[in-house]
Amino acid sequence: MKECIALLLIISFVLSSTAFADLQVQNPWVRATTEKNTAAYMELTNTSDQEVKLVSASSAVARRCELHTITDNGSGLEMRETTAISIPAKGNIFLEPGKTHLMLMDLNQPLSEEDVIPFTLHFSDGTRLNTNAPVKAK
Ligand SMILES: [Cu+2]
Secondary structure (H helix, E strand, O other): OHHHHHHHHHHHHHHHHHHHHOEEEEEEEEEOEOOOOEEEEEEEEEOOOOOEEEEEEEEOOEEEEEEEEEEEOOOOEEEEEEOOEEEOOOEEEEEOOOOOEEEEEEEOOOEOOOOEEEEEEEEOOOOEEEEEEEEEOO
16 A cells, blocks of 8 residues: 555656646747847647647847737738637647747847847746747848
8 A cells, every 4th residue: 555655656746747848849049130029930849638828928138029920911911919829739830930920029139140039938827938049040
């Protein structure tokens, strides 16, 4: 019986410590700019069996970050702020040029290649992920 309890404790410890690995950021990058706003791109992977939403982001270089989608309004493409970006269960999404992206608004400084931008991403399940995104000119 004692061994059983010890085993359960070990299992629950392992489960709780891996719960934080359900979300991953890959290949983040930020577009170089001398303007006040720019965009950040990345791949987000959700390995859990529940949908998770990216609900906000923050970065030390920008006064605020918005989640943007791009829609075709009939006469052209238009950026719109959205409140959440869904990452399907056992799925991944790409934030990429011309599509859904993170917008860094009111930058404190110009961003040039070689800079590395720290970010925090906040998800609907309470997860916070810190990442560092290199600045690229493309
Ligand atoms: Cu935008």
